[in-house]
Amino acid sequence: xxxxxxxxxxxxxxxxxxxxxxxIGMIMPFFxxxxxxxxxxxGKDKYKTLTKAWSKGVAIFFVTGAVSGTMLSFELGLLWxxxxxxAGPIFGMPFSLEGTAxxxxxIALGFYLYGWEKFRPWFHWFTGVVVGVxxxxxxxxxxxxxxxxxxxxxxxxxxxxxxxxxxxxAMFNDAWFSQALHMILAAFVATGFAVAGIHxxxxxxxxxxxxxRSALKIALTLGAVAAILQPISGDISAKxxxxxxxxxxxxxEAHYHTEKGxxxxxxxxxxxxxxxxxxxxxxxxxxxxxxxxxxxxxxIGLDQIPADEQxxxxxxxxxxxxxxxxxxxxxxxGITWLFGQWRKKSYIHHPSYLKLIAFLTPLGFIAVxxxxxxxxxxxxxxxxxxxMKTEDAVTPMPGIVWSFILYSLIYISLAGIVxxxxxxxxxxxxxxKNEPFASNT
Amino acid sequence: xxxxxxAFLYVSILFYLxxxxxxxxxxxxxxxxxxxxxxxxxxxxYQAIGPIWEANHMWLIIAIVILFVGFPEIYTxxxxxxxxxxxxxxxxxxxxxTAFIFRHYDPVEDYFQKIYNAIFVYSSFxxxxxxxxxxxxxxxxxxxxxxxxxxSAYIQPWLGWFPVSVGLFTVVLCGxxxxxxxxxxxxxxxxxxxxxxxxxRMNMLAVVSGALVFLVGELQGIRLFTELLSHPIGFIAMIAxxxxxxxxxxxxxxxxxxxxxxxxxxxxxxxxxxLGASQHPDFIIFRNGAISLEGAAAGESTIFSLAMALLIxxxxxxxxxxxLIYSFQKQPVSVKKLN
Numbered sequence: 001x002x003x004x005x006x007x008x009x010x011x012x013x014x015x016x017x018x019x020x021x022x023x024i025g026m027i028m029p030f031f032x033x034x035x036x037x038x039x040x041x042x043g044k045d046k047y048k049t050l051t052k053a054w055s056k057g058v059a060i061f062f063v064t065g066a067v068s069g070t071m072l073s074f075e076l077g078l079l080w081x082x083x084x085x086x087a088g089p090i091f092g093m094p095f096s097l098e099g100t101a102x103x104x105x106x107i108a109l110g111f112y113l114y115g116w117e118k119f120r121p122w123f124h125w126f127t128g129v130v131v132g133v134x135x136x137x138x139x140x141x142x143x144x145x146x147x148x149x150x151x152x153x154x155x156x157x158x159x160x161x162x163x164x165x166x167x168x169x170a171m172f173n174d175a176w177f178s179q180a181l182h183m184i185l186a187a188f189v190a191t192g193f194a195v196a197g198i199h200x201x202x203x204x205x206x207x208x209x210x211x212x213r214s215a216l217k218i219a220l221t222l223g224a225v226a227a228i229l230q231p232i233s234g235d236i237s238a239k240x241x242x243x244x245x246x247x248x249x250x251x252x253e254a255h256y257h258t259e260k261g262x263x264x265x266x267x268x269x270x271x272x273x274x275x276x277x278x279x280x281x282x283x284x285x286x287x288x289x290x291x292x293x294x295x296x297x298x299x300i301g302l303d304q305i306p307a308d309e310q311x312x313x314x315x316x317x318x319x320x321x322x323x324x325x326x327x328x329x330x331x332x333x334g335i336t337w338l339f340g341q342w343r344k345k346s347y348i349h350h351p352s353y354l355k356l357i358a359f360l361t362p363l364g365f366i367a368v369x370x371x372x373x374x375x376x377x378x379x380x381x382x383x384x385x386x387x388m389k390t391e392d393a394v395t396p397m398p399g400i401v402w403s404f405i406l407y408s409l410i411y412i413s414l415a416g417i418v419x420x421x422x423x424x425x426x427x428x429x430x431x432x433k434n435e436p437f438a439s440n441t
Numbered sequence: 442x443x444x445x446x447x448a449f450l451y452v453s454i455l456f457y458l459x460x461x462x463x464x465x466x467x468x469x470x471x472x473x474x475x476x477x478x479x480x481x482x483x484x485x486x487y488q489a490i491g492p493i494w495e496a497n498h499m500w501l502i503i504a505i506v507i508l509f510v511g512f513p514e515i516y517t518x519x520x521x522x523x524x525x526x527x528x529x530x531x532x533x534x535x536x537x538x539t540a541f542i543f544r545h546y547d548p549v550e551d552y553f554q555k556i557y558n559a560i561f562v563y564s565s566f567x568x569x570x571x572x573x574x575x576x577x578x579x580x581x582x583x584x585x586x587x588x589x590x591x592x593s594a595y596i597q598p599w600l601g602w603f604p605v606s607v608g609l610f611t612v613v614l615c616g617x618x619x620x621x622x623x624x625x626x627x628x629x630x631x632x633x634x635x636x637x638x639x640x641x642r643m644n645m646l647a648v649v650s651g652a653l654v655f656l657v658g659e660l661q662g663i664r665l666f667t668e669l670l671s672h673p674i675g676f677i678a679m680i681a682x683x684x685x686x687x688x689x690x691x692x693x694x695x696x697x698x699x700x701x702x703x704x705x706x707x708x709x710x711x712x713x714x715x716l717g718a719s720q721h722p723d724f725i726i727f728r729n730g731a732i733s734l735e736g737a738a739a740g741e742s743t744i745f746s747l748a749m750a751l752l753i754x755x756x757x758x759x760x761x762x763x764x765l766i767y768s769f770q771k772q773p774v775s776v777k778k779l780n
């Protein structure tokens with residue numbers, strides 16, 4: 001493994017790890033606040049138990065997200081100093097605002113976690129909401145910084161110099177809105193379905209029915225609504241990418257040849273040598289329609305992109321297919337849940353349905369990871385689209401593979417411990433309150 | 442606006458040193474305590490810093506963001522040449538933060554607690570140690586940008602007696618701060634006396650290790666003292682830090698709680714000022730040159746927007762943070778409720 005590959009792998013691993021904790025740390029507070037709201041309104045103990053249980057999850061995920069985020073703020077420089085030297089002053093605005101949001105989140109979390117019976121109930125509840133809102137703001141700001149790498153703005157690039165820097169224009173680059181919207185919805189979908197999945201699994205075990213049912217309702221309803229909205233945001237993103245980064249869209253779709261009325265390629269195995277896709281389903285004209293809103297529109301293929309500026313096709317294409325497939329499954333499941341809730345259907349209490357929800361636990365996060373692979377690998381070979389290549393940004397220090405190994409060990413052990421803690425917390429929830437077997441399953 | 446950003450940078454570093462440092466120190470005290478005091482320190486630490494410890498470490502993030510947005514040359518220079526100690530610092534930060542939370546959120550009491558505790562205390566030592574090493578290396582002029590081989594480019598600069606002595610000094614200062622802080626937090630008179638004793642010992646160690654920094658510096662040709670003589674502000678700060686020592690002792694003897702804290706905060710501020718001023722206008726000194734804050738500053742528009750973001754941010758952060766600290770000073774977290 002050469003240094004560039006090691007650096008890219010380490011970055012991918014770090015981001016891939018952080019995003020899970022960032023999503024949960026950003027969305028769980030909302031679930032917690034909803035449950036807390038219901039407790040304050042109804043005074044039912046089950047909501048209090050649930051709120052406290054979820055807040056422990058928030059504490060564990062927040063700290064892991066915070067330290068992995070701290071690591072990332074260093075890793076940007078440790079791995080990509082040449083990029084940061086030029087990019088820092090331009091795309092620093094969202095990071096400096098994010099610093100504030102993150103700080104507020106940490107303060108609010110201090111109030112919330114340790115504030116039971118100390119503050120007036122609604123003030124205490126409000127600090128929980130602040131945790132969620134500032135977490136969401138952090139997420140939007142960081143994604144805006146990433147969007148700038150896809151859609152550089154706020155400076156003039158003249159003879160290798162970065163001139164006339166405008167940090168505000170850089171922050172509000174063309175991609176910030178579509179990317180941030182897509183990410184926030186994805187975080188709701190992934191966290192909603194993951195939390196719902198765990199509680200559905202607990203429901204099939206038959207313990208603490210009331211608590212798990214309330215939990216399922218809150219998490220899955222939010223996740224389902226987001227899952228139904230997500231394709232709309234995906235469409236905005238696709239049209240945006242078609243406009244700004246035709247190479248990325250071409251790689252996502254394994255669209256080798258520029259053509260009018262381009263087909264949508266579903267599945268299949270790209271053959272990079274012969275520039276075709278085998279075993280794929282092709283829907284005529286659909287790609288043209290999705291990218292440009294017109295079945296006859298011309299879609300730029302990889303043949304119009306210089307060979308040394310083409311992203312890896314197979315990885316990007318597969319990741320895109322996985323993301324869309326997971327998203328579709330979750331959307332359909334979400335529809336069944338909302339319909340069942342609305343019409344008070346009994347199938348949503350059926351053990352098989354609960355098992356299905358439990359089975360879908362990781363799907364949202366698989367989609368999130370795949371989506372980040374699409375956007376990051378699809379941007380290659382650029383670190384800053386059209387301006388700086390990744391290979392020119394990497395640190396001059398040799399032996400990055402050792403760093404990659406070290407970081408991998410850290411992330412693997414952290415993932416292990418967090419899983420263990422979560423498992424113990426969930427088991428503990430059942431030990432503390434053993435309610436009689438509910439009969440509605 | 443440039444000076445606003447510089448002020449925020451130094452204030453963030455100072456606050457990280459004060460608040461984050463006291464956090465690290467609590468772990469260091471736990472590391473060097475025996476028997477039941479170890480356990481009591483552990484509970485006390487949680488009681489004293491539980492609600493605010495996350496916020497204490499945010500200052501590091503603010504400092505890093507200021508560096509990479511406002512002074513990209515400094516950020517990238519250190520990232521390249523101090524890659525290894527920075528990575529080790531990160532290992533310390535991640536291990537410590539997670540172990541602190543995990544040991545309190547693991548509902549099962551088994552041998553995992555021992556692992557969390559071990560990770561917590563050793564990383565509490567390691568993190569400020571590497572922070573000190575980084576600071577020591579940055580001002581030592583040991584970084585060689587023309588080095589040809591791996592060892593002299595990426596290891597030798599920080600693996601030397603001077604950086605190590607600064608690292609030890611930082612560790613001792615953290616322990617000193619924590620001991621003084623915990624006096625006021627302790628629940629019994631006996632514990633107060635124990636922490637007071639520890640504060641005295643840590644203070645002695647701080648004087649010795651501080652003198653060691655100067656001594657090693659002189660031996661290695663890093664003339665801190667000579668530099669100080671030509672920077673009056675730094676010199677005055679050093680004198681002030683030294684004069685504060687006997688006052689701290691008297692206040693400790695008189696069993697005051699808040700005065701020693703204020704004196705320690707003052708001393709740390711003066712030590713940072715001494716260090717900063719003695720290098721002025723440079724921020725990082727390497728073998729064949731130096732980088733100053735002025736020289737490394739980003740363009741005007743960036744500095745302006747960064748300053749605005751920091752000013753607006755502090756309007757939100759400072760009152761909230763103050764209220765958080767105030768609330769939990771008034772009504773500390775009860776340890777019983779945790780179990």
